[in-house]
Amino acid sequence: MANAHAHYYVPESSRWPILATISIFVMFYGGALLLNHHASGPMTLGAGFLGLVIVLFGWFGDVIRESEGGRYGNWEDVSFRMGMMWFIFSEVMFFAAFFGALFYSRVLSVEWLSGAGAKAATHQFLWPQFLADWPLLKLPQDYGFQIAKDVVPAWGVPAVNTAILLTSGATVTWAHWGLKANKRGHLILGLALTVALGAFFVYLQAEEYHHAYTDLGLTLNSGIYGATFFLLTGFHGFHVTMGTIMLAVILFRSMKGHFKPEHHFAFEAVAWYWHFVDVVWIGLFIFVYWI
Amino acid sequence: MSQAATHHDTHHEAHHATGITRWLTTTNHKDIGTMYLVFSLIMFFIGGSMAMIIRLELFQPGLQFVNPQFFNSMTTMHALVMIFGAVMPAWTGFANWLVPLMIGAPDMALPRLNNWSFWILPFAFTLLLGTLFMPGGAPAGGWTMYPPLVLQTGEAFPFLIFAVHFMGASSIAGAINIIATVFNMRAPGMTLMKLPLFVWTWIITAFLLIASIPVLAGAVTMLLTDKFFGTSFFNAAGGGDPVMFQHIFWFFGHPEVYILILPAFGIASAIIPTFARKPLFGYSSMVYAAASIAFLSFIVWAHHMFTVGMPLAGELFFMYATVLIAVPTGVKVFNWVATMWQGSMTFETPMLFAIAFVVLFTIGGFSGLMLGVTPVDFQYHDTYFVVAHFHYVLVTGAVYALIAGTYFWLPKWTGHMYDEKLGKLHFWLSTISVNVLFFPQHFLGLAGMPRRIPDYAVQFADWNMVSSIGGFVFGASQLLFVWGIVKCARGGEKATAQVWEGAHGLEWTVPSPAPYHTFSEPPDASTIEGGMR
Numbered sequence: 001m002a003n004a005h006a007h008y009y010v011p012e013s014s015r016w017p018i019l020a021t022i023s024i025f026v027m028f029y030g031g032a033l034l035l036n037h038h039a040s041g042p043m044t045l046g047a048g049f050l051g052l053v054i055v056l057f058g059w060f061g062d063v064i065r066e067s068e069g070g071r072y073g074n075w076e077d078v079s080f081r082m083g084m085m086w087f088i089f090s091e092v093m094f095f096a097a098f099f100g101a102l103f104y105s106r107v108l109s110v111e112w113l114s115g116a117g118a119k120a121a122t123h124q125f126l127w128p129q130f131l132a133d134w135p136l137l138k139l140p141q142d143y144g145f146q147i148a149k150d151v152v153p154a155w156g157v158p159a160v161n162t163a164i165l166l167t168s169g170a171t172v173t174w175a176h177w178g179l180k181a182n183k184r185g186h187l188i189l190g191l192a193l194t195v196a197l198g199a200f201f202v203y204l205q206a207e208e209y210h211h212a213y214t215d216l217g218l219t220l221n222s223g224i225y226g227a228t229f230f231l232l233t234g235f236h237g238f239h240v241t242m243g244t245i246m247l248a249v250i251l252f253r254s255m256k257g258h259f260k261p262e263h264h265f266a267f268e269a270v271a272w273y274w275h276f277v278d279v280v281w282i283g284l285f286i287f288v289y290w291i
Numbered sequence: 292m293s294q295a296a297t298h299h300d301t302h303h304e305a306h307h308a309t310g311i312t313r314w315l316t317t318t319n320h321k322d323i324g325t326m327y328l329v330f331s332l333i334m335f336f337i338g339g340s341m342a343m344i345i346r347l348e349l350f351q352p353g354l355q356f357v358n359p360q361f362f363n364s365m366t367t368m369h370a371l372v373m374i375f376g377a378v379m380p381a382w383t384g385f386a387n388w389l390v391p392l393m394i395g396a397p398d399m400a401l402p403r404l405n406n407w408s409f410w411i412l413p414f415a416f417t418l419l420l421g422t423l424f425m426p427g428g429a430p431a432g433g434w435t436m437y438p439p440l441v442l443q444t445g446e447a448f449p450f451l452i453f454a455v456h457f458m459g460a461s462s463i464a465g466a467i468n469i470i471a472t473v474f475n476m477r478a479p480g481m482t483l484m485k486l487p488l489f490v491w492t493w494i495i496t497a498f499l500l501i502a503s504i505p506v507l508a509g510a511v512t513m514l515l516t517d518k519f520f521g522t523s524f525f526n527a528a529g530g531g532d533p534v535m536f537q538h539i540f541w542f543f544g545h546p547e548v549y550i551l552i553l554p555a556f557g558i559a560s561a562i563i564p565t566f567a568r569k570p571l572f573g574y575s576s577m578v579y580a581a582a583s584i585a586f587l588s589f590i591v592w593a594h595h596m597f598t599v600g601m602p603l604a605g606e607l608f609f610m611y612a613t614v615l616i617a618v619p620t621g622v623k624v625f626n627w628v629a630t631m632w633q634g635s636m637t638f639e640t641p642m643l644f645a646i647a648f649v650v651l652f653t654i655g656g657f658s659g660l661m662l663g664v665t666p667v668d669f670q671y672h673d674t675y676f677v678v679a680h681f682h683y684v685l686v687t688g689a690v691y692a693l694i695a696g697t698y699f700w701l702p703k704w705t706g707h708m709y710d711e712k713l714g715k716l717h718f719w720l721s722t723i724s725v726n727v728l729f730f731p732q733h734f735l736g737l738a739g740m741p742r743r744i745p746d747y748a749v750q751f752a753d754w755n756m757v758s759s760i761g762g763f764v765f766g767a768s769q770l771l772f773v774w775g776i777v778k779c780a781r782g783g784e785k786a787t788a789q790v791w792e793g794a795h796g797l798e799w800t801v802p803s804p805a806p807y808h809t810f811s812e813p814p815d816a817s818t819i820e821g822g823m824r
């Protein structure tokens with residue numbers, strides 16, 4: 001603790017949490033209306049989203065003002081660190097559900113559909129012509145699905161994207177060195193490079209999706225391979241996008257002169273998040289694209 | 292820093308907002324705890340009304356009151372409301388009130404996040420309960436949401452999924468807050484092995500929440516994309532597997548049952564020593580047992596699906612892992628009994644509910660052991676035996692501990708003693724009726740009555756009628772609980788700070804009712820010993 005007699009900073013009442021809840025509620029409500037084909041869905045969803053963006057500016061704005069106003073000592077910092085750490089862990093478990101689905105179908109259920117283990121009868125009576133193969137392009141049932149011609153090979157864009165994300169992990173660490181040494185130019189350059197690499201990753205991923213949909217016929221509707229491929233890479237891409245936005249905020253704040261060599265929790269939180277996104281990608285590259 | 296702080300205070304609004312704004316914007320752990328508890332009580336009555344409709348329809352064979360679709364909605368919604376709306380928020384409410392008081396912290400570590408965790412809940416349940424009025428009705432495929440059945444839900448479907456996402460966010464945020472609070476906010480001298488067991492069991496619960504709720508979020512997301520975006524996660528025709536949903540769901544679902552019950556263990560471990568006037572027997576073994584239960588809870592999930600056709604090795608593994616849980620659970624029950632052994636016991640209402648908790652929860656534990664044995668489960672699966680089992684562990688387990696805890700800490704919260712006569716009447720009526728309600732369901736299940744059906748063969752008529760009568764009495768008895776709480780909140784004999792002669796722990800050192808801000812100056816906890824005595 002910076003000061004042995006310091007009081008823990010308990011913020012006064014805040015309207016942001018309830019407004020965040022209302023915005024997200026409106027988003028969910030609009031999203032559900034949209035999925036049920038109600039005309040009011042998109043507008044409602046959009047209104048909720050707009051509300052949420054405003055709330056995030058307000059809420060984070062308060063926190064940044066408190067931080068820059070010196071309200072947070074090491075004691076408060078530890079709470080934030082724990083919060084971020086366990087939030088990231090919860091994200092890891094979210095991805096684990098989808099990795100679990102990938103491993104389960106690839107190792108067990110696709111094999112069972114072709115009669116492995118004690119499932120000979122299942123195979124015989126359901127789809128006797130089905131053969132297990134991974135990546136699964138030919139599905140048990142040959143109608144009602146978009147049959148993919150091929151999958152995205154690992155050693156093309158995905159390998160480039162791996163290099164990009166690994167490099168961006170290095171640049172954000174380099175920026176952190178700059179921050180700790182109080183070299184502001186070094187910090188800002190490192191962050192700017194990281195943001196650029198993140199954005200480039202998202203761009204390449206979007207290109208890859210476009211290629212998959214238009215040239216390969218690999219879509220969400222291409223059976224279990226398409227399902228696991230797009231949800232895993234899609235949620236990852238969403239996280240990279242969020243991470244890039246967070247990095248951009250940190251870059252902007254650095255340019256405004258925020259953060260001190262010994263006090264910069266927000267920077268570290270974003271860096272942790274970025275490394276987490278990086279590690280998930282390694283898992284994706286190995287298990288979705290490569291082997 | 293202090294200079295900056297003074298400067299900051301000058302341009303801030305008044306310290307307390309008043310009226311409704313106070314509750315909407317509060318960052319105070321006691322305000323938020325109260326809101327959680329009140330919300331949970333309302334949900335108990337909404338979920339309870341659904342249970343009354345279920346028991347009404349099952350009073351006699353044949354279809355008398357509701358159509359089968361609505362009956363199925365009732366079983367589905369009853370479970371979702373009771374689990375996510377009543378029991379889980381009640382525990383978070385207890386944690387909000389008690390964890391900072393028990394560890395000597397000025398508040399929760401992340402107060403604004405705390406407000407957010409609570410206020411999500413009324414909105415999430417608006418999404419969920421609103422489905423009752425939608426075309427196609429409320430979800431009726433069971434709270435476990437198994438595909439392909441759940442995919443036939445009407446307009447309610449996306450509302451169900453988003454409601455689950457929303458409540459999940461609330462639970463994760465609440466859990467993160469409790470972890471940060473316990474690990475960062477303890478008073479000097481309050482080492483981990485001195486924490487009251489309620490705090491210990493809640494930390495372990497928080498880890499279970501953070502590890503399991505995101506998996507549920509993933510599972511329901513896959514349902515959503517299967518329904519609306521053409522994915523084949525749970526569609527065998529596309530290479531997926533409907534059984535895979537059950538695996539992912541129960542990977543969440545089994546830890547979830549410990550999320551519901553672990554804090555109850557903490558409550559029993561606080562109340563029994565107080566009224567036995569003896570220290571808790573085996574404090575550290577209680578901590579290790581709770582941790583072992585939590586660890587095991589992640590490797591037993593498939594005992595919910597022994598009959599789906601898993602490989603034999605899977606059936607065996609999940610059976611052995613499941614029955615292994617009886618060991619740490621047995622340690623706990625043994626320790627509670629040993630705590631009472633030769634104690635100078637008195638039987639105030641919280642103690643009555645705590646003792647009933649130990650006895651009746653153990654009955655639910657034994658039937659769980661029976662269900663955990665694969666070949667036996669083949670007979671019991673999806674029968675009323677399962678319904679009897681999980682209502683013993685959840686109603687006479689989790690809910691009894693909640694009621695016990697409410698009577699125990701109510702004087703601390705309100706500053707008044709509750710009406711002891713009323714409390715005892717509530718206890719005896721509840722305890723007799725709850726056994727009339729659920730015990731016969733064991734017989735029905737063993738005789739082969741399936742669960743989740745609105746009508747049944749005539750040989751099940753007698754015990755169903757008995758069970759329904761028990762249900763109505765139990766439901767009505769809970770009105771006494773509400774009356775007791777309201778009476779206590781409005782007045783009554785003034786409570787002392789200590790409240791109970793045998794009570795130990797930091798929360799009993801502050802006045803009753805606990806002032807709005809407590810432990811702004813951290814107390815010295817170094818004299819406290821493990822287990823509080």
Ligand SMILES: [Cu+2]
Nearest residue numbers: 545592594595
């Ligand atoms: Cu289980």
